[in-house]
Amino acid sequence: MSASGRAHTAPLHLHDTALQAHTLPEGVVEIPIPRPSSNGNDWRYQMSRLPASALIASLLIIAPYNDSAAQEREYEVTEITDGVYMFRYRAHNAMFVVTGEGVVAFDPISPAAARIYRDQIRTVTSEPIRVIVYSHHHADHISGANELAGGVPIIAHALAREKLAAEPNPDIPLPSRTFTDEMTMFVGGTEIRLLYLGRNHSDNSIVAHLPQKGVIFAVDFVSNDRVGYRDLPGFYFPDLWGSVERLQRLDYHTAIFGHGPPGTKGDVYEQIEYWADLRSWAELAIHAGLSEDEAVEKVDLPDYRAWGGYDDWFKMNARTIYRHYAEGR
């Protein structure tokens, strides 16, 4: 069964009837998929077979990503695997997918970034941008869609649209299509799944999963070898842990993050261990009767000292996790 065969026989299904009348381009369809059960046992990705093309993709050699050299330049495009690229502008990353029938571009980042992003896409393909996807509602990732490509459909989670509509920003055109659980697009035979895995860094963060390519794009709730941002503003606990667990049930070998270098599934497991270690620390500290300040003063997790942001943000992360567990008592 070919991917495009599935695409053309699938019914067009709109999850949100309150959407603006804005149709996806020809060849771009979405397929309704039931939401995962709360225990996660029948989560469909566990059962789905890995497509042969994903196995082939996993054998491709991914060009090493040179973090130190990259940081010296303001922007760059890195080919992650065939047709899948990471665009970095300063400290922010986006992903774009060249399908043979157009480009699907995620996160314009900012108006200034988006102008460069658009030109950088031109350096690898002459295909037009057909769809823009917002990873979540934060302005530092999604401003500038009109600079990237005006007039194309913009997809986001329904809650992202609600938040954006409540605080209009001229740099952030509202999503024209939204979904709540999952939306699958086939563009030029490339399957692009947009998944809502629950609340984590926001209540509307979505993950892009390219099953044929073995790639995910996950923004701000996981990363590669770095601690969480400052005091984890806007994070949902304990929802984050479940969300990351569901992420790991996807078939993928390479993750593109909103910040920092790409990583492997193993790198995401290290993130999970980091959160687990912080949770254990907080529970022990509370059990031992340490106050928040005493606990944060003493906290040190040597395994993560080499991680980005450790010196500045680790104790801020720890304080937030301590508070979460202290308040839960």
Ligand SMILES: [Zn+2]
């Ligand atoms: Zn964010």
